[in-house]
Amino acid sequence: MHSLAALPGNRILVHGGGKLATRLAGQLNIPQQLVEGRRITDAETLKIVTMVYAGYINKNIVAQLQRHHCAAIGISGADGNAVRAHKRTHPAIDYGFAGDVDEVNTDFFRSLLEQNLLPVVAPITHDGHGQLLNTNADTIAQEIARSLSAYYETCLVYAFEKNGVLMDAGDESSVIPKIDPDTYRELKQQQKVFAGMIPKLDNAFAALDSGVACVVIGRAEDIHQLISGEKGTRITHE
Amino acid sequence: MHSLAALPGNRILVHGGGKLATRLAGQLNIPQQLVEGRRITDAETLKIVTMVYAGYINKNIVAQLQRHHCAAIGISGADGNAVRAHKRTHPAIDYGFAGDVDEVNTDFFRSLLEQNLLPVVAPITHDGHGQLLNTNADTIAQEIARSLSAYYETCLVYAFEKNGVLMDAGDESSVIPKIDPDTYRELKQQQKVFAGMIPKLDNAFAALDSGVACVVIGRAEDIHQLISGEKGTRITHE
Numbered sequence: 316m317h318s319l320a321a322l323p324g325n326r327i328l329v330h331g332g333g334k335l336a337t338r339l340a341g342q343l344n345i346p347q348q349l350v351e352g353r354r355i356t357d358a359e360t361l362k363i364v365t366m367v368y369a370g371y372i373n374k375n376i377v378a379q380l381q382r383h384h385c386a387a388i389g390i391s392g393a394d395g396n397a398v399r400a401h402k403r404t405h406p407a408i409d410y411g412f413a414g415d416v417d418e419v420n421t422d423f424f425r426s427l428l429e430q431n432l433l434p435v436v437a438p439i440t441h442d443g444h445g446q447l448l449n450t451n452a453d454t455i456a457q458e459i460a461r462s463l464s465a466y467y468e469t470c471l472v473y474a475f476e477k478n479g480v481l482m483d484a485g486d487e488s489s490v491i492p493k494i495d496p497d498t499y500r501e502l503k504q505q506q507k508v509f510a511g512m513i514p515k516l517d518n519a520f521a522a523l524d525s526g527v528a529c530v531v532i533g534r535a536e537d538i539h540q541l542i543s544g545e546k547g548t549r550i551t552h553e
Numbered sequence: 554m555h556s557l558a559a560l561p562g563n564r565i566l567v568h569g570g571g572k573l574a575t576r577l578a579g580q581l582n583i584p585q586q587l588v589e590g591r592r593i594t595d596a597e598t599l600k601i602v603t604m605v606y607a608g609y610i611n612k613n614i615v616a617q618l619q620r621h622h623c624a625a626i627g628i629s630g631a632d633g634n635a636v637r638a639h640k641r642t643h644p645a646i647d648y649g650f651a652g653d654v655d656e657v658n659t660d661f662f663r664s665l666l667e668q669n670l671l672p673v674v675a676p677i678t679h680d681g682h683g684q685l686l687n688t689n690a691d692t693i694a695q696e697i698a699r700s701l702s703a704y705y706e707t708c709l710v711y712a713f714e715k716n717g718v719l720m721d722a723g724d725e726s727s728v729i730p731k732i733d734p735d736t737y738r739e740l741k742q743q744q745k746v747f748a749g750m751i752p753k754l755d756n757a758f759a760a761l762d763s764g765v766a767c768v769v770i771g772r773a774e775d776i777h778q779l780i781s782g783e784k785g786t787r788i789t790h791e
Contacts, residue, residue, distance in 0.1 A: 342581055343580055365609050365612050365613075366604035366608040366609045367604060368608070369609075369611070369612045370604040370605070370607045370608020370609065370611075371600055371604045371608065373607070374603050374629050374631055374632075374677060375603075375685065377629070377631045377632055377679075378631045378679045378685050379683050381631055381679060381681060381683075382682050382683035386633065386634065387632070387633075388628070388632045388633045389629070389631070390626065390627070390632075393616045393619055393625075393627070394615055394625070394626045394627050394628075395624065395625075395626045396619055426668065432633060439612060441615075441616045441619060443619060443620065444620050445617050445620035446616065447613065447616050
């Protein structure tokens with residue numbers, strides 16, 4: 316939180332919280348099912364993720380940022396109609412109340428940033444008809460970044476618990492500093508990319524394609540060095 | 554939600570959620586203790602109220618208002634440093650993470666209202682040092698109303714599940730239309746006021762004393778008639 320609070324420029328934080336949601340579901344005896352990393356969101360699970368993401372995690376992050384004198388404001392996609400989505404339809408799998416993003420309210424985010432507020436976004440969206448939806452945090456981050464790239468030079472940082480995309484999943488020193496489309500193709504062919512990494516990388520290239528200036532993957536604590544290019548994996552077209 | 558969305562002028566909604574919090578605590582086997590209507594908030598209970606108030610209830614209200622084309626934004630006291638509080642100290646009772654309000658960020662609320670946003674406030678505050686606190690919703694409503702009464706003609710409505718303050722708790726037609734300080738004293742002496750009503754009424758008079766133009770108590774569905782004076786109980790100094 317401290318390093319994010321100290322970062323210059325406009326900032327938006329999109330967070331997840333899957334592990335805590337899974338733990339709470341366990342305590343409440345609500346079985347969880349994941350398909351290709353995506354949570355099947357029945358009505359009870361939607362309650363849980365709304366409580367954990369938009370409540371517990373979001374407000375604790377905001378309180379920590381405020382502690383560092385950072386004017387954070389926690390929102391979900393319903394607040395200010397920030398991120399509108401529709402219930403996912405899939406020919407074979409019923410994902411339940413999972414949402415795919417339709418539209419980011421760019422004006423709303425710009426207005427918050429112009430008030431020097433730091434939006435902290437929980438991965439819960441709405442459909443505009445009163446229904447909340449569970450939406451992948453990486454996708455929300457990418458959609459917000461691309462929508463704002465028309466107004467700002469935008470850098471999208473995927474912060475997670477590793478130093479970057481690793482050549483050897485067990486070796487934190489094996490960070491691949493740069494991935495371009497050719498490298499990505501090779502890595503996938505050689506099955507050197509960890510399966511969980513593929514949606515992140517697909518998202519990263521999609522973001523670059525739609526105007527985001529830079530995409531970096533790495534450890535949250537290293538945010539300054541991720542942006543300066545000293546650490547992490549940079550996704551690039553060059 | 555529909556009647557609130559249709560109400561003209563600037564609006565702020567402060568909500569509670571105690572019943573749902575108590576139910577979730579039961580499901581998680583976390584015993585709850587109430588002293589004079591106030592919840593003893595240990596660390597586990599703070600998690601629960603943060604999830605239920607700032608997550609589940611807040612986001613569902615916002616989604617419903619958005620559905621009625623009302624530009625709602627859900628916040629807690631931590632967001633935008635909206636409501637700062639301190640941990641309650643009491644000579645005899647340890648209330649845990651219960652917060653008493655220090656300051657309402659009037660500028661933040663004014664700025665939201667000037668953007669035609671309807672703030673939906675969960676009764677969770679923060680102390681500015683990273684700690685979230687559980688705070689009584691009626692008190693937050695009163696503190697926000699008094700802080701805004703310097704800028705707006707402010708009407709404070711306590712909406713609950715009854716038609717107003719009742720002479721006979723079992724008879725919904727026994728609404729007392731007007732309570733002034735003299736009536737209040739008499740009602741208390743004759744023990745005709747339900748105990749749970751007393752903090753609401755004390756809050757109501759405190760609000761009037763500090764510049765709030767009108768205070769009404771009644772049913773949420775009747776919000777238009779509460780404000781016009783056709784229904785509910787009006788608290789007044791005259």
